[in-house]
Amino acid sequence: MAERPEVMTGDGLALGDFLCFSIYSAGHAFNQAYRPLLDEIGLTYPQYLLMVALWSKDEQTVKALGQALYLESNTLTPMLKRLEGLGYIVRARDPEDERQLRVCLTDQGRALRARAAAIPACILDALGLPLDDLKKIQDGISAVRDHLLAHKP
Amino acid sequence: MAERPEVMTGDGLALGDFLCFSIYSAGHAFNQAYRPLLDEIGLTYPQYLLMVALWSKDEQTVKALGQALYLESNTLTPMLKRLEGLGYIVRARDPEDERQLRVCLTDQGRALRARAAAIPACILDALGLPLDDLKKIQDGISAVRDHLLAHKP
DNA sequence: TGCGATTTAATCGTGTGCGATTTATATTCT
DNA sequence: AGAATATAAATCGCACACGATTAAATCGCA
Numbered sequence A, B: 001m002a003e004r005p006e007v008m009t010g011d012g013l014a015l016g017d018f019l020c021f022s023i024y025s026a027g028h029a030f031n032q033a034y035r036p037l038l039d040e041i042g043l044t045y046p047q048y049l050l051m052v053a054l055w056s057k058d059e060q061t062v063k064a065l066g067q068a069l070y071l072e073s074n075t076l077t078p079m080l081k082r083l084e085g086l087g088y089i090v091r092a093r094d095p096e097d098e099r100q101l102r103v104c105l106t107d108q109g110r111a112l113r114a115r116a117a118a119i120p121a122c123i124l125d126a127l128g129l130p131l132d133d134l135k136k137i138q139d140g141i142s143a144v145r146d147h148l149l150a151h152k153p
Numbered sequence C: 001t002g003c004g005a006t007t008t009a010a011t012c013g014t015g016t017g018c019g020a021t022t023t024a025t026a027t028t029c030t
Numbered sequence D: 001a002g003a004a005t006a007t008a009a010a011t012c013g014c015a016c017a018c019g020a021t022t023a024a025a026t027c028g029c030a
Helices: A019-039 A045-055 A061-067 A075-084 A108-113 A117-127 A129-151 B020-038 B045-056 B062-069 B073-086 B107-115 B120-126 B130-153
Strands: A091-092 A095-106 B089-094 B097-105
Touching: A019 A045, A019 A129, A019 B020, A019 B045, A045 A061, A045 A075, A045 A095, A045 A108, A045 B020, A061 A075, A061 A095, A061 B062, A075 A091, A095 A108, A108 B062, A117 A129, A117 B130, A129 B020, A129 B120, A129 B130, B020 B045, B020 B120, B020 B130, B045 B062, B045 B073, B045 B097, B045 B107, B062 B073, B062 B097, B073 B089, B097 B107, B120 B130
Parallel strands: none
Antiparallel strands: A091 A095, B089 B097
């Protein structure tokens, strides 16, 4: 008789069978792994990712940051205001096009990069897996994300 | 001269180099892929995962659900109250140990399972990747999560 | 030129996550 | 039995995510 994997029926599935749940729970685990490291420099995990984006390329618009982070202004605007309050960035309208907001690092924001430099190695240590394996996993997850986003509209 | 991959220096890294960012953004992509499907049955994505846990095993305590979902009462209590308000579960103290709360499906909650049965296949379709590949990716991510959580205490 | 369509951020409301604390109940140990 | 301890949920405050809407600036095109 024909095999019909349960994944096709939607029945009898446990959480452990869901790829989405692996990603959901791994996301929380990363958040918790980063927290003690980021506490020392006063950033949250999403704020850290935003700073990574700015360290990589300064003076981006909200739109560009949104494309980099897969977020929109409704999430970014409050985050950026907090980072500005912390003194790590400044927000200024583009004189060429007043609709756009240019987000720039302050000296303090650039200096923070050095204080955060040890973090990736700490996480890599916590992961305790060979770089090759991590790269493969990352490529797989990125492919999953891209497929989902491509399928959406 | 010796190679020193940038991932060890913490400098010059873009978001695309971070495994954590792949997972962060893939998590959002899953949320967005599930949303239109879950809108039809009036659940959020975390609520759906909680229902999957209960469909898999009814009458769990908050503690047990927390272990299944990697969440704690501060997150679960409000979620459970909302699901109770929707009529999908009931919350009742265990007479044997009044500290514990037993979460049980209602008839409506059990019936919801059938209405959600088509969802996994929809997601699988959106993923557009072979099951074998998905399984490998999932195993990798679960390993990453478990390593991070094991390294924590 | 002018006016509707488009683009960019901001705003608002709801629902998570989660550290820290509190409350209520049960267990342990003299 | 009774005080100290431990455990389970709940509460509180803050920071995301995100759909929906709004406000302001720019663009496009008759």
